[in-house]
Amino acid sequence: MNLRMLRWKHVWVTAALLIAAVIQQRNTAEAQPEPLLPPPEPVTLQFTGPEQGYPPYVVDMTSVNPEEWTDIPGGLTEDWAERIRVFVLQDPDVLATL
Numbered sequence: 001m002n003l004r005m006l007r008w009k010h011v012w013v014t015a016a017l018l019i020a021a022v023i024q025q026r027n028t029a030e031a032q033p034e035p036l037l038p039p040p041e042p043v044t045l046q047f048t049g050p051e052q053g054y055p056p057y058v059v060d061m062t063s064v065n066p067e068e069w070t071d072i073p074g075g076l077t078e079d080w081a082e083r084i085r086v087f088v089l090q091d092p093d094v095l096a097t098l
Helices: 003-030 078-088 092-097
Strands: none
């Protein structure tokens, strides 16, 4: 089989595969079933105002389990922040930028 005939076979096989893919896509698009239930209505949340304190909470919320705050090990603390401020303010480039 010569190279020219092999190229034409390649072109015909590629075209046939593309046509089959288009037909398959059309058939699956037409066969999509209708949804059984209508989509739910979007929920709008109302939050407490500043008179109830911070942080604001959702009005009429139920099943709330408050979590206690725990510091993350290695996280930024006030002590570390102050040490970083002192160190950074000694850098002449930082002072020139400020």
